[in-house]
Amino acid sequence: MRLPQEMDDPNKSVEEKELVYDFNCVSCNLNEKAHYKGTKPPFSRNIILKYPSYVMKDPFSPPGKGEVLMLGADCAICDKPVCISKECSIFYMKLFCINCAKQSLEKFPVEIQSKINSNKK
Incomplete structure (x- = not known):
């Protein structure tokens, strides 16, 4: 994953420029631009995520609505970005x-082990 880049918009002050992350899933190679990484996306409506995640503004919702799409997060073990697809990742805390x-x-736990074993990858 590359370091975040500032979006170039000459009309924005330095404080208003957003960081853009190149999100690339280590498992399926999903490649998207994430507008935020963390637990409280500043452009969303009172959304607080349980763990730091890569988030993008929902391209299908009207501007200013604050709708987001969660792309994924860094793996809790290897720290590499992984998408939330059930083929690529599993959530347990x-x-x-x-x-x-x-x-x-x-x-x-045994219940989670069976879900992990049933994964085709």
Whole structure:
């Protein structure tokens, strides 16, 4: 993943410029621009995420509505970005890429182990 870049808009002051993250899922290579990484997207309506996530403004909602799309988060083990697709990640208190989850299978509860094992990747 590349470092965030500032969006170039000559009409915005330095404080108003948004950072843009190149989100690239380590598992499926989903590649999108994320407008925010964290738990409280400044452009959303009172949304607080449970863990730091890559978020983009919803391109299908009217401007100024504050709708967001969560792309994914950094894996709690390897710290690499992974999307929220059930083929790529599993959530158990935190988000884990499926590869790390399979390698640490015995550390998860039995119910979660069966979900991890049923993953095709």
